[in-house]
Amino acid sequence: MKSYLRSVGIGAALGSVLAMWLFPVWQAWVFAFQTLITGFFAVGAAYLTVRQMQVTDKAAQLRHDELLTSAKQNEKEARERHNELVELTIRKDRLVVERLLVPSLTNLHINRQTDRLLVLPQVEDVDHQALQPFAERAQRCIDSIRSITNITIQPAWNDAAHLMDGFTSFHLREMVSCAHTTVELCGRIQTYPVSPLIDEDDDLMMLHTFRHQEAMKGKSMGALQEMVERYNFNAARIAYELNCLISGLEKLRKQYGLEV
Template sequence: MRPYVKAAGRGAAIGALLAMFVFPVWQAWINQFQGLITGLAAVGAAAFTIAKMEKTIRVMERTDSASERRHRQLISTQLRPDRLKVSRALHPQIEDLRHIQFQLHDFYNVGSQLPPGQESLEWRWLTEVSKRYHPCFEDIRRVLNRQQFREGVGLFDGITTRYLDELVERNDATLAALKRHLGMNNPFSGVYNERAHYVEHFEETYRRFEFVITATMGLLPRLIESLEFTDRSYADEMS
């Protein structure tokens, strides 16, 4: 028989003899402290379970964070072409529209600054507005007709697009009104019968012209504010 087999046999025999003497003591100790041992086992099991749960939660949080980063990177990549197109559409157009708005800042004071004359107050008001601000309304048309601006219009939200459409319509009507009045303001220009008809119906014409001019003045700051909101919105989506 091999030596390690003999050693194993001896160890088993000695263990059996010791168990005969120790087991009653061990059994009595277990019986005495059974409640404590059970409680400690329960606490240990709970601690182990909590540790496993915390580890699982940390893994899930890291996974969610990584997924969120990948999602934002994907969105950013997808939005980058649109963002560049919007940026070209808005700049320097916003700044140019702001400058035009500044040039129009005293529009509502025209009535108190009218030069004396034989014509009616309404006639002189429209004449002064035409002379002062016709170039400003021309500038509005030029800015809104720029190719880089028109290419980005499809990316604007509905409110911005509505303000833009209304401003273009009102501004075109304003330019037509101011041009017509400037042509009729000189008694020696144009067709006599046409000017006579204009003068005769001027009260009605004035109300119509005054409406489209003031509507244009009100829409310009609304469009600027909406374009600035669009700019901020795309910047937030990219960040």
């Protein structure tokens, strides 16, 4: 339609020019109204120019809107893909944390309630009969501490190590290190007391006495008391590190919305 109108306009303009040479009346009329005609064509040209500009602007705006809509759609799709990847990652991490906390967190809570302090009986020497139950108590303390470290060496702890924050990882390392040192010290305390010498009227009495004296060499209640104090200090430190570790694990549990 626009091409047809353009052709008609061009034809009319050429016809008008040719008619001026063929028809003198037409030429006189054009000369008389040439200002009006020129103004008419100027207004028409201005209208067509403005109209073309509007069409061009409308087309540009349409392209802009299409590009904007496409960009928003691409952004929405990218955001949805990102959210899906994040959800998959969180779901995987949640499973790792769940394997870490079940049943380790419950077992750690149980171990936290265990008393591991040693009380040295008021005796004069390391071969006193009252030290035998004390040595048995030391063995139970060793078993209790090892039960904690046995929890933390499970594969789930290594798998979830990257999900723990610095606070939890630090107290885990400190607790495990202190536990190894304390078990070694408690083992020395357990074997430090000497079995009492029982008076027996037999031919091996002299041999028993000799062995007893050899076992007593270099041992004293003062040295045993010092080891017990060091042990109790370390046991209190284990309790503190264990409390901090449990706090960090509880925070991790809440972070992933788990019920243990």
